[in-house]
Amino acid sequence: MNGDWLVRGRDGRLSVYLFSEDAVLCRAEHGPGGPWDPPRTVGGGQKLHPSVAVGRGSDGYAHLVAWRPTVPGESGLVHSTHFRPRLAALDWNPLGHPDGRGDRTGTPAVAVDAQGRAHVFVRNASGGIGMLAQKEKGGWDPWLDLKGRDVQEGLAAVTGESGRVELYAAVPGAILHWSQEEAGARPVLDEALEAAVRPGTLRALATSPQSTTLYFTDDSGHLCAWRPGAKPATLLTAAGPGPVSAVRCELDGHDCTLLAQRSAGGRVAFAAYPTEQETAGAWWTESGPQLPPDAVVSLTLDETDRVVAATSSPSTGQLLLTRRKEEPGLALTAWQEI
Incomplete structure (x- = not known):
């Protein structure tokens, strides 16, 4: 999975997107805060390769992108x-290939701009970035080559508070950043940060009207935060090997960023700090049961803007969920299987 697979829909219901064999499944709340419906297949009976990217627009619509075998x-x-969440998703619509034709070139990423247009990013055969953008009134523009070189797996696409789309990608010894100068414009490669990044650890979040923040783990195991135009800040030691999930929320009247990651010990670790104030410091607090090595975690806000966290394990099919209690601090309810 690439992106936040735990999503709050337009009607306030939560849904989760999971990969099962050769299909994407969706499970949704029957009502906000209520019981969960059984899983349903997304997009019809088309067989897919085992990866999917999820992006959510400001309108609450979820956009999903995956690879399918052709010939x-x-x-x-x-x-x-x-x-x-309670409606069936649209059937899978073919987007083609960034190189015209060929096999899979990398896991895609998707972000949705303020006009509701999905932007799909994926590595191409030359090691750069291909992008496909949805037209505002339907259909898709042609594939674009955004350049780049030796791009690694784990792209991080994000929509800023401005509604414009940005992309981060790791290359050997650096992180590349593309951004739009205006809505609908071609993203431009505008900055490169020299950094030794562990592949597959990028996660981006809109953190102010002017900025998005990229979280990544460096080769010494530190979780770092970077906003283009500034120097990166070391936040704390990463709790585990994969990317963090991140969400902005209000904690005791303060605008905070909450991070979650499967720890090396197998539980979910949480850390919170005032948004864009990395110097304030943060520390991990572990929660819940020990999880399988392939478990991933995702964060969102529910219909009352309470933090919700979910974990999913492809090997066991187990899906666990917890919510913030209605009390000061970050007290969570007991983890429940859904």
Whole structure:
């Protein structure tokens, strides 16, 4: 999974997107805060390769992008939109290939701008970035080559508070940043940060009207935060090997950023600090049961803006969820299987 797979829909219901064999499944709350419905297949009966990217627009619509097999030895990208958790998602729509044709080139990433247009990013065969953007009134623009070189797995696409789309990608010894100068414009490679990054650890979050913040783990195991135009800040030692999940929330009247990560010990670790104030410091607090090595974690806010965390394990099919209690601090309810 690439992106936040725990999503609050337009109607306030939460939904989760999971990969099972050769299909994407969705589970949704029957009502806000209520019981969960059984899983349903997204996009019809089309067979998919085992990876999917999820992006949520400001309108609450979820956009999903995955690879599907086409002819032997080749694949193509497909896209589906899920307007409301209780409704069926649209059928998978073919997007083609960043190189015209060929096999899978990398895990895609997707972000949705203020106009509701999905922007799909994926490595191309030359090691750079290919992008496909949705038109505001339907259809898609042609594939664009955004350049870049030796791009690694784990792209981080994000929409800023301005509604413009940005992309972060790791390359050997650096992080690349693309951004739009205006809505609908071609993203431009505008900055490169020299940094030794562990592949697969990028996660981006909109943190102010002017900035997005990228979280990544460096080769010494430190979790760092970077906003283009400034120097990166070391936040704390990473709790585990994968990327963090991040969400902005209000804690005791303060605008805070909450991070979650599966720890090396197997539990979920949480850390919070005042948004964009990394010098204030942060520390991990572990919660919940020990999880399988392949478990991932995702954060969102529910219909009352309370923090919700979920973990999913592809090997066991186990899905666990907790919410913030209605009391000061970050007290959480007991983790429940859904």
